[in-house]
Amino acid sequence: ETLRLSHNTGDTTTWQQGADKFAELLAAETGGEYEVRVFPNAQLSGGDQMKQAEMTGRGAIDLVLTSAINVTPLAPEMAAFSLPYLYSDYDAVDRTTAGKAGDKMEEIMAGHGIHILAWGENGFREVTNSKHPITSPEDMQGLKMRVAGPMYIDVMNDLGANPQQMQWTETFPALQQGVVDGQENPIGAVIIPQRVYEVQKYITPWHYSYDPLFLGISKAKWDGLDDETRAQFQKAADEAMAYQIEISREATAEGLEYLKEQGMEVYEPTPEDLAAFKEATQPSFDKWSEEIGADIVKLFTDEANAQ
Amino acid sequence: MADIGAGGLMVGLFFLFLALRVPVAFALGLSALAAMWQLGFGLDLVGDLLSAGIAKFSLLAIPFFILAGNLMGKLGIADRMIRFFRVLVGGLPGGMGLVGTVVCLFWGAVSGSGPASVAAIGPMIVKSMEEDGYSRAFAAGLVSTGAAMSIVIPPSIGLVIYGVLAETSIADLFIAAIIPGLVCGALMLCALPFGRVRNATATKALSPNPYPGLSYGAALWRSFMDSFWGLMTPVVILGGIYSGIFTPTEAAIVASVYALAVGGLAYRTLSIRGLYECLADSAAGSSVVMLVVAYAGLFGWVVTVDDLIGQYSGALLGLSQNQWVILAVIMLVVLIAGMFMDAVTIMFICLPIFLPVMRELQWDPIWFGVLIMVNLAIGLITPPVGINLYVAANITRLPLEKVARGALPFLLTSLIGLAVIAAFPGLTRVMLP
Amino acid sequence: MRLLLDQFEKLVCAVLLLLMTLLGFANVVIRYGTNQSLAATEELLTGGFVLLTVFGAAIAARRGEHLAVELVTDMLPAPLRRAVIVIATLLSVLLLAASVWFCWQLLVNQMGNGMRSYALGLPLWWYSAALPFGFALVLIRYVQAALRGRDG
Numbered sequence: 001e002t003l004r005l006s007h008n009t010g011d012t013t014t015w016q017q018g019a020d021k022f023a024e025l026l027a028a029e030t031g032g033e034y035e036v037r038v039f040p041n042a043q044l045s046g047g048d049q050m051k052q053a054e055m056t057g058r059g060a061i062d063l064v065l066t067s068a069i070n071v072t073p074l075a076p077e078m079a080a081f082s083l084p085y086l087y088s089d090y091d092a093v094d095r096t097t098a099g100k101a102g103d104k105m106e107e108i109m110a111g112h113g114i115h116i117l118a119w120g121e122n123g124f125r126e127v128t129n130s131k132h133p134i135t136s137p138e139d140m141q142g143l144k145m146r147v148a149g150p151m152y153i154d155v156m157n158d159l160g161a162n163p164q165q166m167q168w169t170e171t172f173p174a175l176q177q178g179v180v181d182g183q184e185n186p187i188g189a190v191i192i193p194q195r196v197y198e199v200q201k202y203i204t205p206w207h208y209s210y211d212p213l214f215l216g217i218s219k220a221k222w223d224g225l226d227d228e229t230r231a232q233f234q235k236a237a238d239e240a241m242a243y244q245i246e247i248s249r250e251a252t253a254e255g256l257e258y259l260k261e262q263g264m265e266v267y268e269p270t271p272e273d274l275a276a277f278k279e280a281t282q283p284s285f286d287k288w289s290e291e292i293g294a295d296i297v298k299l300f301t302d303e304a305n306a307q
Numbered sequence: 308m309a310d311i312g313a314g315g316l317m318v319g320l321f322f323l324f325l326a327l328r329v330p331v332a333f334a335l336g337l338s339a340l341a342a343m344w345q346l347g348f349g350l351d352l353v354g355d356l357l358s359a360g361i362a363k364f365s366l367l368a369i370p371f372f373i374l375a376g377n378l379m380g381k382l383g384i385a386d387r388m389i390r391f392f393r394v395l396v397g398g399l400p401g402g403m404g405l406v407g408t409v410v411c412l413f414w415g416a417v418s419g420s421g422p423a424s425v426a427a428i429g430p431m432i433v434k435s436m437e438e439d440g441y442s443r444a445f446a447a448g449l450v451s452t453g454a455a456m457s458i459v460i461p462p463s464i465g466l467v468i469y470g471v472l473a474e475t476s477i478a479d480l481f482i483a484a485i486i487p488g489l490v491c492g493a494l495m496l497c498a499l500p501f502g503r504v505r506n507a508t509a510t511k512a513l514s515p516n517p518y519p520g521l522s523y524g525a526a527l528w529r530s531f532m533d534s535f536w537g538l539m540t541p542v543v544i545l546g547g548i549y550s551g552i553f554t555p556t557e558a559a560i561v562a563s564v565y566a567l568a569v570g571g572l573a574y575r576t577l578s579i580r581g582l583y584e585c586l587a588d589s590a591a592g593s594s595v596v597m598l599v600v601a602y603a604g605l606f607g608w609v610v611t612v613d614d615l616i617g618q619y620s621g622a623l624l625g626l627s628q629n630q631w632v633i634l635a636v637i638m639l640v641v642l643i644a645g646m647f648m649d650a651v652t653i654m655f656i657c658l659p660i661f662l663p664v665m666r667e668l669q670w671d672p673i674w675f676g677v678l679i680m681v682n683l684a685i686g687l688i689t690p691p692v693g694i695n696l697y698v699a700a701n702i703t704r705l706p707l708e709k710v711a712r713g714a715l716p717f718l719l720t721s722l723i724g725l726a727v728i729a730a731f732p733g734l735t736r737v738m739l740p
Numbered sequence: 741m742r743l744l745l746d747q748f749e750k751l752v753c754a755v756l757l758l759l760m761t762l763l764g765f766a767n768v769v770i771r772y773g774t775n776q777s778l779a780a781t782e783e784l785l786t787g788g789f790v791l792l793t794v795f796g797a798a799i800a801a802r803r804g805e806h807l808a809v810e811l812v813t814d815m816l817p818a819p820l821r822r823a824v825i826v827i828a829t830l831l832s833v834l835l836l837a838a839s840v841w842f843c844w845q846l847l848v849n850q851m852g853n854g855m856r857s858y859a860l861g862l863p864l865w866w867y868s869a870a871l872p873f874g875f876a877l878v879l880i881r882y883v884q885a886a887l888r889g890r891d892g
């Protein structure tokens with residue numbers, strides 16, 4: 001049987017590599033009984049990145065590899081992952097996806113008809129701009145920032161910036177001509193593959209918000225599988241996403257060096273700088289915690305802050 | 308392959324429906340639905356695909372540039388502009404055909420969308436070319452082709468997408484595409500001698516100087532002052548884009564507001580009734596195009612899912628070891644795809660197949676990108692799905708076939724342009740450091 | 741009342757396009773001139789664009805502006821041509837009816853799953869609510885134009 005897997009990005013990204021890995025492992029695990037055909041660029045949903053998950057939920061698509069931010073229109077609770085300065089490092093991230101917070105999100109997505117097989121990584125979102133190095137919240141004052149969603153609009157307003165929602169296809173020329181001064185995105189997933197360094201001079205890896213990927217299967221499909229096959233799917237998914245996280249973190253680590261070679265100026269914020277950013281964005285954190293639900297956010301903060 | 312598959316069925320049905328005089332948009336939709344039925348996959352996605360096909364921000368330039376074009380026509384702005392160009396170069400060989408080509412290329416630096424350009428400048432060019440003795444169909448063909456260069460000459464959304472997919476500098480692509488765009492435009496001039504149905508100089512259909520009694524210099528000054536605010540349109544739009552005040556898509560909105568302001572404040576030709584008709588006409592004109600885009604989205608979806616291009620291009624690429632043959636095959640595949648689908652869909656489907664070939668043969672990715680873009684521009688003027696032809700048919704009230712026939716000479720010059728750029732890769736490197 | 745029925749889609753389109761123009765322009769002015777922007781402009785414009793497209797398609801359907809290739813039918817003898825035109829009209833009606841149905845399904849799905857829009861967090865079905873009705877109106881106008889009879 002051939003299953004169709006839909007994901008958001010192009011065919012050279014770590015998303016595609018993770019999806020290909022899953023296809024390869026699943027075919028091996030099941031002795032070729034299940035094959036996966038990967039559709040990049042949200043082709044199955046006509047290019048709409050937000051709709052893939054919902055289509056999977058009602059069984060129109062078999063598998064989906066998407067990021068938490070892209071399913072917030074369907075499951076607003078998933079925004080918890082990207083609360084500003086929720087995470088201080090990768091360990092904190094891994095504790096939540098492996099722990100109660102991850103379980104809770106899996107339960108919520110099951111309610112939308114998607115069984116989450118495993119978590120992957122889109123990465124921490126970092127800020128770039130063409131005006132000046134960003135070392136403190138004051139440096140954000142008045143900068144025209146392209147952002148991708150409502151929470152980031154609030155966060156940018158907290159920092160005194162001037163947020164603007166814009167499609168990605170518009171963003172590159174807008175950055176080039178200076179319609180907007182800056183943008184924020186993960187290094188490995190966007191800033192390098194989308195060549196943002198061509199039109200931006202300064203980057204501050206301020207780790208202000210995180211976005212995980214997940215590999216999900218339509219619940220209808222999942223419920224129809226026997227236990228043995230389920231175990232094979234699970235094994236393939238776990239290994240494929242572990243691999244995706246590994247290559248994504250490598251790409252990010254090497255990414256800053258690469259961006260320097262491309263002429264970007266990197267400002268590595270000190271712990272004091274980060275504390276200042278965190279404090280400045282607290283109002284958004286509180287507002288969105290309330291929106292998401294205090295009990296859910298507590299699951300995240302408990303595990304993120306556990307040592 | 309024993310049977311033709313869902314994709315083959317779809318293409319066959321599409322032509323059948325077209326022959327039966329089903330509107331192109333509906334023929335696309337019907338054949339795609341039949342293919343989904345055959346595939347047993349996709350029918351429960353149709354509603355989402357239709358709405359996603361329309362709800363694309365980059366297409367939003369279409370209704371606004373149509374509105375701007377309509378307003379400029381209705382409020383007399385276009386007339387005055389054309390009068391100036393008539394005095395300026397209308398006396399040279401080619402007359403208004405030359406003027407129209409130049410205006411199209413100039414507008415390419417303003418607009419990133421082919422159909423939006425036809426809508427914005429088409430009405431005034433076609434009208435004045437007709438007065439100069441050209442046939443209306445020929446003029447519509449010229450505008451369709453000249454406006455297609457909007458996706459080659461920067462700003463170009465197509466080149467942005469190519470740059471990302473091919474991991475190539477977008478800024479370099481923008482610069483590299485300028486000369487090839489101008490080359491294609493210059494080649495268009497070769498077709499001009501074949502477009503006049505009346506001998507303009509004999510009938511005095513259009514005198515280069517519409518101000519009797521005034522000398523060239525005085526007439527030029529007079530027409531310049533008359534059309535000053537209209538002539539400022541590209542200046543305002545280009546200035547706004549290149550100084551970072553608005554994006555290329557927003558430029559279409561600004562152009563509409565600017566036309567309203569000039570008509571309302573400077574020329575005082577704006578009326579409530581006129582505005583109402585203009586708004587409704589623009590919505591209808593944009594919808595004729597957008598309905599084709601929406602149903603073509605279903606069609607393109609089936610092409611993707613059934614892997615129609617992958618199946619056949621794989622076999623075609625295996626035909627030869629000669630890289631020029633391979634390039635010709637790739638260009639042919641894009642040309643054929645361009646007959647049915649929009650540029651963005653084609654890039655997403657074809658480039659993952661062609662880019663590895665490009666790297667394998669060590670072709671210059673910038674040159675290859677420009678070639679693809681010129682080829683996709685040609686797709687805007689090839690029937691049965693040539694969006695620029697549709698807009699031109701809509702604004703000139705001509706049947707689609709007539710416009711397509713009018714565009715035929717320019718299709719040939721564009722194919723020659725494509726061959727020239729393929730043969731001389733240096734053309735893309737002239738302006739690059 | 742008759743005027744309203746007659747001009748319904750034209751009125752909708754004119755008001756919609758004017759509002760979209762003003763909103764888009766206001767965003768540019770405010771973003772450039774102040775430290776603010778109407779951050780969700782894009783979502784509203786895109787939502788409006790979908791409505792504009794279906795209702796504009798109704799205007800075009802009524803005027804018989806949806807482009808068809810007449811090359812083949814023009815070569816047929818008159819009675820056969822008439823028959824072909826009837827078939828083409830029925831096929832078009834079939835597609836439009838299917839579009840109404842599929843957009844209705846979209847609406848029902850969106851009302852059921854509670855999806856919200858990305859920028860403003862509005863129920864997504866608000867943006868799709870007019871789609872099935874829009875396509876239904878296109879169908880009606882298309883049939884009206886066909887009954888009124890074109891040159892045939």
Ligand code: NA
Nearest residue numbers: 415457460462
């Ligand atoms: Na352009």
Ligand code: NA
Nearest residue numbers: 645646686692
């Ligand atoms: Na075409």
